[in-house]
Amino acid sequence: MYKAELWKEENQPSLRNFDERELIDSVNEGLGLRGKIEKIVDQIWKDGFDGIYFIGIGGTYASSMQVEVHTRGKSNLPIFVENAAQFLTTGNKRFTKNSVCILSSVSGNTEEIVRLVERVNEIGGTIFSFIDTPNTVLTQEGRYDYLIVSPKNEQLKFFMVANYLMYKNGDFPNYNKYNEEMEKHLAVALVEVEKAADAWACDFALKKTTNFHERPDLPHYFIGSGNQWGATYSYAMCYWEEQMWIRTKSITCEEFFHGMQEIVEWDTPVTLFIGEDEQRSLGERVARFLPKVCGNYTIIDTKEFKLEGISQENRGTISHLVMRAVNNRVDAYMEHFLRHPLSIRRYYRQFDY
Amino acid sequence: MYKAELWKEENQPSLRNFDERELIDSVNEGLGLRGKIEKIVDQIWKDGFDGIYFIGIGGTYASSMQVEVHTRGKSNLPIFVENAAQFLTTGNKRFTKNSVCILSSVSGNTEEIVRLVERVNEIGGTIFSFIDTPNTVLTQEGRYDYLIVSPKNEQLKFFMVANYLMYKNGDFPNYNKYNEEMEKHLAVALVEVEKAADAWACDFALKKTTNFHERPDLPHYFIGSGNQWGATYSYAMCYWEEQMWIRTKSITCEEFFHGMQEIVEWDTPVTLFIGEDEQRSLGERVARFLPKVCGNYTIIDTKEFKLEGISQENRGTISHLVMRAVNNRVDAYMEHFLRHPLSIRRYYRQFDY
Structure with a gap:
């Protein structure tokens, strides 16, 4: 087996594929x-x-x-x-x-x-x-x-x-106040999430890549609810499956307890996305359960990020964007450790079907 | 490795766990x-x-x-x-x-x-x-x-x-005619599906069990749309994951083409459920795609079952029940080949979480 660790030591770039100006301009263009x-x-x-x-x-x-x-x-x-x-x-x-x-x-x-x-x-x-x-x-x-x-x-x-x-x-x-806040702070807040998550994301990507190299058949599980569900579903399918060719399964927190929990074992790779909208408690329930049966889980909780200038009551409405910022960093290092350019496709739009 | 084949030769029961009278009475009680x-x-x-x-x-x-x-x-x-x-x-x-x-x-x-x-x-x-x-x-x-x-x-x-x-x-x-037809024919039609599917289901269960024994990490993929989506989702999660502890992923036919297709390889175990409701064409598209990239796929198409007494225009409304009847047979043999009583749970309702 090759040593992903060596790649990290030799090649670890700081903030790989990161253009702060472009990210800020893009969000502000959207707003x-x-x-x-x-x-x-x-x-x-x-x-x-x-x-x-x-x-x-x-x-x-x-x-x-x-x-x-x-x-x-x-x-x-x-x-x-x-x-x-x-x-x-x-x-x-x-x-x-x-x-x-x-x-x-x-x-x-x-x-x-x-x-x-x-x-x-x-x-x-x-x-x-x-x-x-x-x-x-x-x-x-x-x-x-x-x-x-x-x-x-x-x-x-x-x-x-x-x-x-x-x-x-x-x-x-509070529509006007809400927009004022977003237009003033969102772009920088998200860029700061990327910076804050970068070193962790590099380690996480190395861990996940190693899991994948050791057991390529094993799916990586992603769990999330509320506005994190779209993030969970599309991150697993449109990023890991489509762009990295790594097996995944995604499930909502509430449905996890009605079947999927049974196939989680001590070493199953599970990542839980927790946001700050009304369904946060559903994620917290999974967070309480996982450590009892699994030693290979990761929790990404948007609450851990500062989001300067964003009020407490508005944080939940952008939890999915915060998670996207974290995952941008993960993807940058996954691409590197996997040596798999995220732009290539096996089948999608490659032939008629 | 133990030989699942031997189990089949030595133990293969005909119509395992099958009580025709009870099944007919139950459906008629429902109706x-x-x-x-x-x-x-x-x-x-x-x-x-x-x-x-x-x-x-x-x-x-x-x-x-x-x-x-x-x-x-x-x-x-x-x-x-x-x-x-x-x-x-x-x-x-x-x-x-x-x-x-x-x-x-x-x-x-x-x-x-x-x-x-x-x-x-x-x-x-x-x-x-x-x-x-x-x-x-x-x-x-x-x-x-x-x-x-x-x-x-x-x-x-x-x-x-x-x-x-x-x-x-x-x-x-056509409500009255529809009910007349169902009340007269549905129970027997479904029991006949179980009988017609039984030998095939035994072979399929052996194949799937063998896949699982050889590569226990590898998820079994289930794809289906329309009224088959609920069947696909719950069959993968509530039966294979919860009752058999086998890894699965389920996806709708239409979403399959937007990510998951990339992780299907020549030997990936994929099962496609095709029903006869309005979304049948979505399943047919997957059926055209799969053989081009995969040699380990199975298609279960409700159209292949006779359903005596059920008119053409009503078949689509019971496609999910037909699939359930087929899968009843699969489950009976999975339980046998896996030597895994379907009633046991690792975690569900076993402790507080």
């Missing part, structure tokens, strides 16, 4: 879309709607789940999450010409999303698209009612839509 | 609840409601997902699925005193469900409970508005509620 978003939501509000559906596939489905759970306990607005492929087959009888579909696509040509747009157009519903890449299929006229072309920050964009909808519905009295 | 269910739904309908929420945890959450997807494309009734633990933490602002919670519990004392009932009572919503075990916490007065105590057939019960709601809403014109 800077608020004016455009509010104008569009004002129009949607004025026109009236019977449902707001965040619809995605893969990573964008995960982001859709995050924004839905963000609103579910705070607002009685009819905000729902849908999977694009399910919408295209089963459909949704409650989705009408008065319904609004909110979607996001990085490539601007994701197959299921292109077909989703056609279907929503047939029904006569409204399409509000966030597309990262200009001059793509989904930025063509007739493919949207409202369009914002801007790279990255998918979750921020979705949450900004939801937050403004909740504000207009009277569910978000 | 026989229709009169009681309709009477309760009539009252709920008369009182009016702003939402019908099927709420569960673990296996009952899976059944709730199945009934929701069964109605989503057919009816504009406000029928939703919720996870009990999420309802207890995040809550749902749209769930009001005019909302109805439909739940099921085998034990009659599942922790999350007991607390769910308290929470719904606080809100003032209506509780319609199916409890398998008499004289339990959840059958006590004050813990329900409507109660049916009857063992097994959770999915049938949920679907009967949904079907009658859809009938009353004008979404199910």
Whole structure:
């Protein structure tokens, strides 16, 4: 067996793949879309709607789940999450010409999303698209009612839509103060999370890489709830499986206790994501259980990060972004220790299927 | 290594753990609840409601997902699925005193469900409970508005509620003919599926057991969509993980193509469940992909079973029951080959956590 440890000693870079300026600018660019978003939501509000559906596939489905759970306990607005492929087959009888579909696509040509747009157009519903890449299929006229072309920050964009909808519905009295705080502090707070997590992330990545090298068959388990569930699900599937080709399983904290717990043994690699939203207690329950049966678990708790300038009551709404910042650091070192460029794919978009 | 093959040759029982009469009687007992269910739904309908929420945890959450997807494309009734633990933490602002919670519990004392009932009572919503075990916490007065105590057939019960709601809403014109057909043929059709699948299931269980013995770390992958998703999710987690202690991962067909596909290799054990509801095409896409990258896949397609007396247009509504019948046979032989009584648990309800 080769020695991952040696790689670390010889090559360990400090803050590998880290461009502080770019990260700050990107988050602020995302937050800077608020004016455009509010104008569009004002129009949607004025026109009236019977449902707001965040619809995605893969990573964008995960982001859709995050924004839905963000609103579910705070607002009685009819905000729902849908999977694009399910919408295209089963459909949704409650989705009408008065319904609004909110979607996001990085490539601007994701197959299921292109077909989703056609279907929503047939029904006569409204399409509000966030597309990262200009001059793509989904930025063509007739493919949207409202369009914002801007790279990255998918979750921020979705949450900004939801937050403004909740504000207009009277569910978000501190909306202005909240945005002031985010616009002033969020970008730097997230960059500081990356810096604070970096050394730990390098060690964690080495540990996980070693686990993987020793037992490549063994899945790495990720557990998380609330707005961490989308993070947990997509991190396991869209990062470790898709980009690193490492087996994973993800499960919510509450469902963990109804089956999956039985296959956790003393040396099973388990990572628990704990955030600070309403479902934090579900993560804490797993945190109490794990040490009793497992010696190879890791807990990443967003509470441990400072988040300068973000008030206590607002921390929970960005827990998923904090976790993403931590995992950015993990990914940078996983790529290095695995010697596996995260951009390569075995099958995805490599041939027709 | 011990020889599972020898066990098969020496011990292979025909139709292990199979009581045809008991199976038929049980399904017919479930279907026989229709009169009681309709009477309760009539009252709920008369009182009016702003939402019908099927709420569960673990296996009952899976059944709730199945009934929701069964109605989503057919009816504009406000029928939703919720996870009990999420309802207890995040809550749902749209769930009001005019909302109805439909739940099921085998034990009659599942922790999350007991607390769910308290929470719904606080809100003032209506509780319609199916409890398998008499004289339990959840059958006590004050813990329900409507109660049916009857063992097994959770999915049938949920679907009967949904079907009658859809009938009353004008979404199910063939309701009477449908029930006539089910009441006349379903029980025997399902028993015939078990008989038809038995020899295959024995071989499949031997193959899977051998895979597990050779590479115990390797997860067994289960893929399925539509009303098969609840079956896929709960079969992987509540049967293989919880009852057999075999690692699994379950994923929907549509999401499989957005990450998980990358970790399928030539010898990865993958089982695809294909049903006959609106999402069948999503399963067929996976069926086209798998053979190109994997030589250790199995497809279980409900279409291959006769289902005497069930019309073509109704087959899709019972695909999950057909799959359950097939898997009953698989489980019987897995238990034998693994020498692992399915009733034992490492941790579940063994100590406080």
